[in-house]
Amino acid sequence: MRILLVEDDRELIASLKKPLKEAGYVVDVAEDGIEGEYLGNEDIYDLAILDLGLPKRNGLEVLSNWRKADNKLPVIVLTARDTWQERVDGFKSGADDYLGKPFHVEELLARITALLHRSIQSPGKSLISGDLILDEDRQIVTTEDGQTHTLTSTEFRLLRYFLLNTDTILSKSRLTDHLYNFDSDKDSNVIEAYIKRLRKILGKERIETRRGQGYIFKESW
Amino acid sequence: MRILLVEDDRELIASLKKPLKEAGYVVDVAEDGIEGEYLGNEDIYDLAILDLGLPKRNGLEVLSNWRKADNKLPVIVLTARDTWQERVDGFKSGADDYLGKPFHVEELLARITALLHRSIQSPGKSLISGDLILDEDRQIVTTEDGQTHTLTSTEFRLLRYFLLNTDTILSKSRLTDHLYNFDSDKDSNVIEAYIKRLRKILGKERIETRRGQGYIFKESW
DNA sequence: GGTGAAGCTGAAATGAAGCTGAAAAAAGGA
DNA sequence: TCCTTTTTTCAGCTTCATTTCAGCTTCACC
Incomplete structure (x- = not known):
């Protein structure tokens, strides 16, 4: 999962990056509204965290521009003054969620999870596909036979991305984009190694290879 | 699908070719405006990606020449300076879509898909013809009897091209052009093999042979 | 009806894409 | 720092999408 953080407060950025990374997200930061709006249209992000008080272009403006352009990126808005009025404005502009500062990182993480799940299925704590349960807090997967496996960070991120995008061909380069930062080496076979x-x-059948195209994680099979 | 990329930056060309190819497009490159304008009139392209800053002839000029000649080729314009003014100019010259540099490849791919669909038929995830459904996410086709078949990369591209051009005679060389690069061997029978x-x-009746001319994919029969 | 080109077909060759197990390298913790 | 765990690389191997091929059939034209 790749998250866009649009925030100008360096201190806040620093304090968010680590926990987000620990939760298995790749984070890109935009420090002003214009850059943020641009990046948010890149179509590689799964979610954006958008501060309202930004230099160059106001957060609400950024958000409503995205929506005008039919960009459906899930957005969590951050604001210093959490007034009733502001909240309404935020949602009117197309925010999916709203969080007043100061907040606890855990709350943000919880809202992120909720928001990422919302577009896929009914809200719940775990990602479920067929008889497969992924506990995102503990990064543990339970398989059909009831066995649990702790996942390494990369295994977890890959599986989560698959679970949030079942029944779709995901090319190796797309997987790389969502698992790693941009500087990653394109012609390695890391993805293959992790698929293995x-x-x-999970069992062989669950992930189908489409030669020359990518992989499909099958919701049911 | 055959895409004409009019771009002089070798590095950008290199970074675009692979993902475009992965997405199932054949890509030809023109490295200056004059060559680009010429190739764009060849009537074998389904879409052009046109940079504005080109040697020999400016991109906007190329575009407006095409339009003057009643060439309706769908065009995505790339520009280094993404200003309001330039955008307006681009659309005035007949661009179908506009993309400022730098951009992420996935956005370009999304816009290509959107544009191809827009220019040919109503948007949708699946291509439908008669009782035939082509699921582009999974590259699966569902036939009249409800059976689904997974397609290989070439099967998929060929079928998609047929579905986008139903009830039209498509010559073998035109099909070859859209599936392969120019240097492809002309007297092989690959197309015949894939038609088979x-x-x-899909059933024999669906694709009709016009001896000496090509094939017709029939919308209904 | 005979002829030749165009198209069809099943099987086989090919080569790139993907798989695999192990080992090297890097990251993380004590 | 050293040790453990995780990640990445590598080289050989396997698989299968693609292409080729040779023989066959069909069709248009005479």
């Missing part, structure tokens, strides 16, 4: 590990845990 | 495979999946 996931298959060992 | 498609017929096996």
Whole structure:
């Protein structure tokens, strides 16, 4: 999962980056409204965290521009003054969620999870596909036979991305984009290696190879 | 699908070719405005990606020449300076879409898909013709009897091209042009081989042979 | 009806894409 | 720092999408 953080307060950025990374997200930061709006249209993000008080272009403006352009990126708005009025404005502009400062990182993480799940399925704590349960807090997966496996960070991120995008061909380069930062080496076979590990845990049938195209994680099979 | 990329930046060309190819497009490159304008009139392209800053002839000029000649080729314009003014100019010259540099490849791909669909038929995730459904996410086709078949990359591209051009005679060389690069061997029978495979999946009647001319994919029969 | 080109077909060759197990490298913790 | 865990690389191997091929059939034209 790749998250866009649009925020100008360096201190806040620093304090958010680590926990977000720990939760298995790749984070890109935009420090002003114009850059933020641009990046948010890139179509590689799964979610944006948008501060309202930004230099160059106001957060609400950024948000409503996205929506005008039919960009459906899930957005969590951050604001210093959490007034009733502001909140209404935020949602009117198309925010999916709203969080007043100061806030606890845990709350933000929880809202992120909720928001990412919302577009896929009914809200719930775990990601479920068929008889597969992924506990996102503990990064543990429970398979059909009731066995649990702790996942390494990369295994977890890959599986989560699959679970949030079932029944769709995901090319290796798309997977790389969502798992790693931009500087990643394109012609390595890391993805293949991790697919193999996931298959060992989940069973071979679950992830189908489409030669020359990518992989499909099958919701049911 | 065959895409004309008019771009002089070798590095950008290199970074675009692979993902475009992965997405199932054949890509030809013109490195200056004059060559680009010429190729764009060849009537074999389904879409052009046109940079504005080109040697020999400016991109906007190329575009407006095409339009003057009543060439309706869908065009996505790339520009280094993404200003309001430039955007307006681009659309006035007949661009179908506009993308400022730098951009992420996935956005370009999304816009290509959107544009191809827009220019040919109503938007939708699946291409439908008669009782035939082509799921582009999964590259699966569902036939009249409700059976689904997974397609290989070439089968998919060929079928998609047929579905986007139903009830039209498509010559073998035109099909070859859209599936392969120019240097492809002209007197091979690959197309015949793939027609056979498609017929096996879809039924014989669906694709009619016009001896000496090509094939017709029939919308209904 | 005979002829030749165009198209069809099933099987086989090919080569790139993907898989795999192990080992090297890097990251993380004590 | 050293040790453990995780990540990445590598080289050989396997698989299968693609292409080729050779023989066959069909069709248009005479």
